[in-house]
Amino acid sequence: MYLAYTIIYNLFFHPLAHVPGPFLWTMTRLRFVLSMNSGNLVPDLQRLHAKYGDVVRTAPNDVSFARKEAWEQIYGARPTGELPYYKNPIYFKSPPGQPTNLVMTINLHENQRMRKVVTPAFTEKALRTQDPTITKYAMYLMEKLHEMVTADPKGATINVTDWFNFFAFDLIGDLSFGESFGCMENSSYHPWVKMLFMYMKTMVFLASTRFFPVIERVLMALVPPTMRRMQDEHYSIAQKKIQQRMNLEKRRDDFMTPVLGHLNKDFKNMSIEEVESTYQMLIIAGSETTATALTGTTNHLAQHPEKLAKLVSEIRGLFKNLSEINAFSTRELPYLNACINEGLRLCNPVPAGLPRCVPEGGGTICGYWLPSRTNVIVSPMAIAHSPAYFHRHAEFIPERWLPLDRRPQEFHNDALDSQYPFGTGPRHCPGKLIAWTELRVTLAMLVLEFDIGVVPGKVTTWEDLKTFFVVEKEPVYINVKPRCG
Numbered sequence: 460m461y462l463a464y465t466i467i468y469n470l471f472f473h474p475l476a477h478v479p480g481p482f483l484w485t486m487t488r489l490r491f492v493l494s495m496n497s498g499n500l501v502p503d504l505q506r507l508h509a510k511y512g513d514v515v516r517t518a519p520n521d522v523s524f525a526r527k528e529a530w531e532q533i534y535g536a537r538p539t540g541e542l543p544y545y546k547n548p549i550y551f552k553s554p555p556g557q558p559t560n561l562v563m564t565i566n567l568h569e570n571q572r573m574r575k576v577v578t579p580a581f582t583e584k585a586l587r588t589q590d591p592t593i594t595k596y597a598m599y600l601m602e603k604l605h606e607m608v609t610a611d612p613k614g615a616t617i618n619v620t621d622w623f624n625f626f627a628f629d630l631i632g633d634l635s636f637g638e639s640f641g642c643m644e645n646s647s648y649h650p651w652v653k654m655l656f657m658y659m660k661t662m663v664f665l666a667s668t669r670f671f672p673v674i675e676r677v678l679m680a681l682v683p684p685t686m687r688r689m690q691d692e693h694y695s696i697a698q699k700k701i702q703q704r705m706n707l708e709k710r711r712d713d714f715m716t717p718v719l720g721h722l723n724k725d726f727k728n729m730s731i732e733e734v735e736s737t738y739q740m741l742i743i744a745g746s747e748t749t750a751t752a753l754t755g756t757t758n759h760l761a762q763h764p765e766k767l768a769k770l771v772s773e774i775r776g777l778f779k780n781l782s783e784i785n786a787f788s789t790r791e792l793p794y795l796n797a798c799i800n801e802g803l804r805l806c807n808p809v810p811a812g813l814p815r816c817v818p819e820g821g822g823t824i825c826g827y828w829l830p831s832r833t834n835v836i837v838s839p840m841a842i843a844h845s846p847a848y849f850h851r852h853a854e855f856i857p858e859r860w861l862p863l864d865r866r867p868q869e870f871h872n873d874a875l876d877s878q879y880p881f882g883t884g885p886r887h888c889p890g891k892l893i894a895w896t897e898l899r900v901t902l903a904m905l906v907l908e909f910d911i912g913v914v915p916g917k918v919t920t921w922e923d924l925k926t927f928f929v930v931e932k933e934p935v936y937i938n939v940k941p942r943c944g
C-alpha cells in the first residue's frame with residue numbers, strides 16, 4: 460500500500476513531476492541505485508539525455524543537466540546573501556569515526572577555512588619547487604619502460620593502466636608524505652594503493668544505502684566487515700605516513716609545507732585530525748584521476764596513428780632529450796594541449812558528475828524551478844557526447860582544441876566552454892595545475908622516447924569501462940618500442 464502510494468506520488472504529485480524522465484527511474488529510487496552500483500551510471504545518463512533531452516529527472520528527487528549554462532548555475536560562486544548549492548551529503552561523508560576533511564565537508568565555510576591553509580601548495584609558485592619532483596618521477600617511468608622494451612625490437616606489450624597508476628601514486632606519495640609508494644621500483648602495487656580501489660567501490664556502495672534512511676541500518680549491517688576494516692586500515696596507514704612526514708627534520712617543499720607553516724601555527728586553522736583526514740583523501744583525488752587521464756589519452760593516441768604522428772612531430776621537433784622536458788617547456792605546445800583536452804573530454808576521470816543539492820528556498824536551473832534538497836548534477840559525458848556541442852562528438856579529434864586560426868572550419872562551432880573536467884566554482888579542483896603538468900610532461904616524454912601503437916586483439920574501448928564515481932580501469936595494453944626515427 461505504502462509502495463503504491465509512493466509510486467503514484469512520485470509520478471504525478473511530486474514537485475519534480477513536470478521534469479521529463481522515464482517512469483522506471485522516477486517512480487522509485489531503485490533503478491538509479493541499480494545503475495550506480497552496477498557501474499553503468501555514465502552510459503545510462505547519456506542514453507537518458509539522448510532520449511529525454513538536456514534536462515532529465517533520473518530518480519524521484521534527482522535531476523541531471525546536459526546544458527553548459529548549468530555548470531555556472533549549480534557549481535558557480537553565489538552573490539553575497541545567496542546560499543550555495545552544496546555537495547550532496549549522500550556521497551560526501553567521512554566514514555564513521557573519521558573526522559571531516561577538505562574534500563568531504565559539505566559546509567562551504569569549513570571548506571574555505573581548510574582550503575586557505577592548503578592553497579599555497581597548489582600555486583604557480585609552488586609548482587616551481589614541485590616541478591623537479593614531477594619530472595624526476597616521469598623520467599623514472601621512462602627508465603622502467605626502457606628496461607621492459609629493449610629486450611625485443613618489436614616492442615613490448617605494456618599494461619599502461621598499471622604503469623600510469625604506479626607513476627601517479629608514487630609521485631603523489633612523495634609530494635604529500637615525502638615518500639614514494641615504491642610501485643614503480645617494485646613493478647607492483649603497494650598494498651595500500653591496491654586497497655584504495657576497493658575503497659572507492661565501498662564509498663559508492665555506502666552512498667547507495669544512504670538513499671534509504673529507513674532501511675539504512677539493515678543495509679549497513681550487510682556491508683562486509685572486510686570493507687569496514689579496509690576503511691579504518693586505509694585511514695590509520697595515512698595517519699602514520701603523515702606523522703612521519705611531520706617528524707621529518709629536514710625542510711622540504713611539498714603539499715604538507717603550508718599546513719605545517721606559519722599560516723597554521725599550532726594547527727589553529729586546520730586541526731591535526733583534519734590534516735590527516737584531508738591528506739588521505741588527497742592521495743586518492745590526486746593520483747587515480749591523473750592516471751585515468753593519462754591512460755585514456757594514451758589509449759586514444761595509440762588507436763589514432765595519424766593524430767599520434769602530429770604529436771610526435773611537435774614533441775620531437777622541439778626536444779632532443781628528456782632533460783629538456785618540464786612543466787614550463789611543455790606548457791604552450793598547441794597539439795600536446797589539444798590531445799590532453801580531447802583526452803579529458805572523452806575519458807573524463809570523474810565522468811558520473813559532481814553531485815550537489817539545491818539549498819533552502821529552492822532554485823532555478825536552466826529555467827526549471829527545483830525545491831530545496833533536490834539532488835542535481837551536470838552530466839559531463841552527456842555534454843561531451845552531445846551533437847549540439849561537439850561535431851563528430853564520438854571521435855578523438857584533438858584539432859577541435861587548436862587555436863581558432865589553426866582549427867579546421869568544421870569544429871569552429873564546438874562548445875569548448877562546455878567542458879569542466881576539473882569542476883568549477885569554489886569547490887573546483889585545486890590540483891589542476893599539477894595535474895596538467897603531470898599530463899604534459901609524461902606524454903611528452905613518452906612520445907619523445909617511444910613509438911606506441913595498439914596490440915592487435917587487445918584493444919580497449921574506453922566507453923566499455925565501468926564507473927564507481929571514478930572510472931574502474933581495466934588493463935589497457937599498448938605496444939611500446941624505442942623510437943626508430
Ligand code: HEM
Nearest residue numbers: 562744745748749752808813880881882886888889890894
Ligand atoms: C586529471 C586529474 C584530475 C582531475 C580530472 C580532477 C578533477 C577534480 C574534480 C572534478 C573535482 C571537483 C569535485 C567536486 O566539485 O565535487 C576535484 C576536486 C579536488 N581535487 Fe582534483 N582532479 C585531478 C587531479 C588532482 C590532483 C593532482 C590533486 C592534488 C594534488 C587534486 C586534488 C583535489 C582536491 C583536494 C579536491 C577537493 C576540492 C574541494 O572539495 O574543495 N586533484 N578534482
